[in-house]
Amino acid sequence: MTCPYLDYREQAGSQSFDEARPYCTVSDRFVQPMRADICNDRYDLDHASHCEIYRENEEGDP
């Protein structure tokens, strides 16, 4: 399951792009491309296990 906090946006704040890019609605910033594999649960990656932003937001995990 894709992270519920993942969005794809062309513009946010002062940044804008020609193509929509992964955007984290928890940290309110565009996601590093490598981290987007975690957001999208690609391969063996899982946002609930591997993303500290999701874990901190959901579980209070330090």
Next chain:
Amino acid sequence: MSYDDFLAGVPVIVTAALTGGVHGKEANPAIPETPDEIGRAAAAVEDAGASVVHLHARDPSGERSFATERFQAIDDAVRAHADDVVIQHSTGGTGAPTEERAGPLRTDPPPEMASLDMGPLNRYDHLTSENTRATVDALYDEMADRGVKPELEVFNDGHINEAHGLLDRRALDEPIHTTLIFGPGTLTRPRPQNFLTAIDDLPDGATFNTLGFGRHQLPFATMGILLGGHVRVGLEDNVYYEAGELAASNAQLVERVVRVAEELGRPVATPEQTREVLGL
């Protein structure tokens, strides 16, 4: 390689890491992401003195891609825009199966070189790029089958052991070409003594490329030039020109390190000299 090579005027090979796969335009809008942008960046860094381009592929959203077709489009663009630069593909990846990571080796023609990560490294807080020995061996075997020169990426001292281990398991063509990587986290701490120790521990006759992340890019490149090594710069490894000022382009970073080499009296290798030095 040693200070004697510097004194002897052995040409320094400049590799430009143009795009990477970790950060993208969200970190610096000058990072080339599309095939055409990467092709034009390759031409610019070649004009500036780079003879090798280290390439990753991305989807239109900027996310990384291992697809052979995407690498093919990039290579086609590089050859359309640049003159004679050596193409080096990344096979690095986190979480991706080995079969996907071999996709960059399957272009037509194959890349002249490809990176081969020597072992694990931590990513973020809950993830490790595994790079098991089985993965290293499988990627190396496909490189050997396709005539691709491996560039052994050494992220820390333990990876030097892994490089020696690979040489015990496989018969690599000489010279063994490595990249010594310095920076935060799992990487070797960026200190001059660690650099000297790493050079001393390399397999006999190995060449080394010098890679410092972030603010360490220029000082480590300078040390690499003086110690007879080769250097890698570019927006994959460092998005800043100086503190607080984003780099304007990959070519800007190449131009600076070429100026340093020339000021120190070390010639910069042409693509032809690079192929000769590395046995391509």
